[in-house]
Amino acid sequence: LGPLHTEFDGKGYAYTSVFTSSEIVKFSLKDFKVVDRIPTYYSIGHLLIPGGDTEKPYGKYMIALNKITKDRYLPTGPELTQSAQLYDITGDKMKLLLDFPTTGEPHYAQAIPAELIRERQLKTYGLTENTDPYATRSEKDVKVERKGTTVHVYMTAIRSHFLPDNIEGIEVGDSVFFHVTNLEQDWDVPHGFAMLGAQNAELLIMPGQTRTLTWQPVRAGIYPFYCTDFCSA
Ligand SMILES: [Cu+2]
Structure with a gap:
């Protein structure tokens, strides 16, 4: 020592x-x-x-x-x-x-x-280069798709809101996949996504990127989701 x-x-x-x-x-x-x-x-x-x-x-x-x-x-x-x-x-x-x-x-x-x-950092993830199969490239393309007990939510985030931001009809027993695309194209505007009651994690979504969070509700109710990168969504 x-x-x-x-x-x-x-x-x-x-x-x-x-x-x-x-x-x-x-x-x-x-x-x-x-x-x-x-x-x-x-x-x-x-x-x-x-x-x-x-x-x-x-x-x-x-x-x-x-x-x-x-x-x-x-x-x-x-x-x-x-x-x-x-x-x-x-x-x-x-x-x-x-x-x-x-x-x-x-x-x-x-x-x-x-x-x-x-000089070498990747400043944006171009939306046009986003090859994620669950990407949503525009707010007019957002949708909620149900296949049996699986629900896919194709969601976008841009300061300061998610779309869709009011999702109804989810039931106990469903598996919900939130596919969230950050539509920002400035390199320093990340968004986050968290779902009340999710047991796994939260997301950090960089500009132009799509990431997915799975959620399984355990009881009926109203559940908020929100941006964890504090953009107020
Ligand atoms: Cu945000």
Whole structure:
């Protein structure tokens, strides 16, 4: 529990977290001499340098991933948050830039420059490319189909309503399949779907996507469904 984890900056130095003394120690890979040390909050575990586990670390920033954070945050509830600390490591001396609350010490966390993801992310699921057999591509195509005791609901979601939004005639003993298509085409407008009394899960439906939730009512009544991505539907 003394020295714990080591990351590299690609410029000939290594940075080791030290649990017992709550600090990061920087040393040269040439002669293994310590060149700097900086305190962290009680208690550092893992640490990360973006790309620090690769052949070419980015070597600009370092994050201390702390746990059992003590004497740092106000008592706001039954549990206390943990802290992480951001350091500038471009100079000879490490420099604390920021500390912020987070979950406790994510193990082997890594970071990369945002542009590596930004240019390659899939921003929408085009409705025209949606090949789900239960997709509903327009509000005028929504329908409820009964086959014996199986009911298929072809449903759409767009801010802030589902269609159909009032379904009658479901009976105890039925299996109801809600096939919900999110009609949004902006990449950052997901919708959700939850049914009161469903024992399995809820759905997260990304723009242009269709997902299905099964529900089996166990007693007669009126049951609300609602969007769990808080669009007010
Ligand atoms: Cu919604």
